[in-house]
Amino acid sequence: MAEKRDYYELLGVSRGAPEDEIKRAYRQLARKYHPDVNKEPGAETRFKEITEAYEVLGDAQRRQMYDRFGHAGPSGGPAGAEGFPFGDIGDLFESFFGGGTATRRGPQRGADLRIRVDLTFQEAVFGVEKEIELARWESCLICGGSGAEPGKPPITCVQCGGTGEVRRIQQSIFGQFVNVATCDRCRGEGTIVQSKCPECGGRGRLKRQRKITLPVPPGVDNGTEMRVAGQGEGGDKNGPSGNLYVQFHVQPHPVLRRDGFDLIYELPLNVAEAALGTERRVPTLEGDEVLTVPPGTQHGRVFRIRDKGVPRLQRAGRGDFRVVANVQVPTALTARQRELFSVLAESFNGREDDEAEPEAAGAAPGGDRSSGRTNGRPARRGRKKDKGLLEKVKGALGLDEEDA
Numbered sequence: 071m072a073e074k075r076d077y078y079e080l081l082g083v084s085r086g087a088p089e090d091e092i093k094r095a096y097r098q099l100a101r102k103y104h105p106d107v108n109k110e111p112g113a114e115t116r117f118k119e120i121t122e123a124y125e126v127l128g129d130a131q132r133r134q135m136y137d138r139f140g141h142a143g144p145s146g147g148p149a150g151a152e153g154f155p156f157g158d159i160g161d162l163f164e165s166f167f168g169g170g171t172a173t174r175r176g177p178q179r180g181a182d183l184r185i186r187v188d189l190t191f192q193e194a195v196f197g198v199e200k201e202i203e204l205a206r207w208e209s210c211l212i213c214g215g216s217g218a219e220p221g222k223p224p225i226t227c228v229q230c231g232g233t234g235e236v237r238r239i240q241q242s243i244f245g246q247f248v249n250v251a252t253c254d255r256c257r258g259e260g261t262i263v264q265s266k267c268p269e270c271g272g273r274g275r276l277k278r279q280r281k282i283t284l285p286v287p288p289g290v291d292n293g294t295e296m297r298v299a300g301q302g303e304g305g306d307k308n309g310p311s312g313n314l315y316v317q318f319h320v321q322p323h324p325v326l327r328r329d330g331f332d333l334i335y336e337l338p339l340n341v342a343e344a345a346l347g348t349e350r351r352v353p354t355l356e357g358d359e360v361l362t363v364p365p366g367t368q369h370g371r372v373f374r375i376r377d378k379g380v381p382r383l384q385r386a387g388r389g390d391f392r393v394v395a396n397v398q399v400p401t402a403l404t405a406r407q408r409e410l411f412s413v414l415a416e417s418f419n420g421r422e423d424d425e426a427e428p429e430a431a432g433a434a435p436g437g438d439r440s441s442g443r444t445n446g447r448p449a450r451r452g453r454k455k456d457k458g459l460l461e462k463v464k465g466a467l468g469l470d471e472e473d474a
């Protein structure tokens with residue numbers, strides 16, 4: 071920790087300054103540095119420092135201790151070090167310069183609740199009204215959260231006089247100091263319930279099972295979190311309710327994937343379809359659409375169907391439906407397919423004239439084979455098993471139907 075500044079220096083007063091001068095100095099500085107009015111960086115730290123200084127110098131006994139021992143006083147750290155419990159600048163001065171120190175616990179905001187909600191793929195895309203069930207603490211309507219039986223309001227605690235805390239003056243070798251403790255009689259409440267509310271047993275709250283209809287907007291995704299204000303646990307002493315945080319868990323779709331607001335469909339194509347082109351049906355979420363796959367489609371090529379994706383959450387418009395060509399090279403070939411691929415292979419290797427194709431059989435009689443450029447083995451093997459098929463390719467290869 072950085073070295074602490076001298077309290078007198080912080081308040082800009084002399085060591086011998088009278089009590090009312092210290093009070094005046096603090097008032098002035100607090101107005102200047104209160105985080106509600108001063109948004110400059112460092113203002114809050116400064117405000118805490120001067121508040122801490124005033125808590126010590128404004129109290130005759132603590133000031134005396136400080137004068138004698140400095141910051142490392144016998145009581146350890148300063149009492150107000152953990153912050154300043156003031157709402158706005160108005161009640162700052164009330165609580166500081168007014169009569170009683172109001173440390174009593176007021177209404178408390180309820181805790182936030184977190185739940186997970188499962189959605190189907192379609193529900194997440196198009197939105198849905200989802201009925202959910204949750205158990206939560208709610209303020210008791212009979213006693214209004216006070217815990218006291220109606221008509222028998224809580225009475226002020228006699229031990230602490232309603233402040234909720236007890237001050238004890240303790241003697242030590244260093245002198246006197248004040249020890250502030252929470253009142254054990256009222257547990258810091260300042261009041262004591264004489265007759266407990268029969269509905270909630272004095273707790274002021276009740277655990278309830280609630281059904282809530284959750285309006286799930288279109289476009290949520292797996293992991294999207296939604297805040298439903300005021301649907302968390304009820305507050306203490308009629309304080310406001312906490313919030314409900316809903317995290318969505320979206321079931322995967324059998325064939326579609328999401329990428330942001332785009333939907334992705336992988337279209338399996340065999341090599342022939344990719345090379346020659348085809349027409350295929352693709353399953354958008356609003357029914358099938360016919361997609362024309364042009365000849366020469368490469369693996370990974372993307373076809374976009376505009377505005378058939380997911381509605382954009384909190385914005386207008388929709389993403390696209392992306393069809394990605396997945397060209398699959400066969401791993402297991404029938405004899406016939408192997409035969410055809412061999413023919414293709416020869417063709418790609420330039421052992422055949424393009425001109426030969428339209429003329430079919432007899433275009434290159436015998437010569438091609440006898441030249442020895444082809445290895446011809448797969449073709450010969452396949453030919454025995456499927457002569458009908460070979461009819462279609464033998465012309466291009468220049469093979470005779472010698473085994474027929």
Ligand SMILES: [Zn+2]
Nearest residue numbers: 210213267270
């Ligand atoms: Zn009650």
Ligand SMILES: [Zn+2]
Nearest residue numbers: 227230253256
């Ligand atoms: Zn008390």
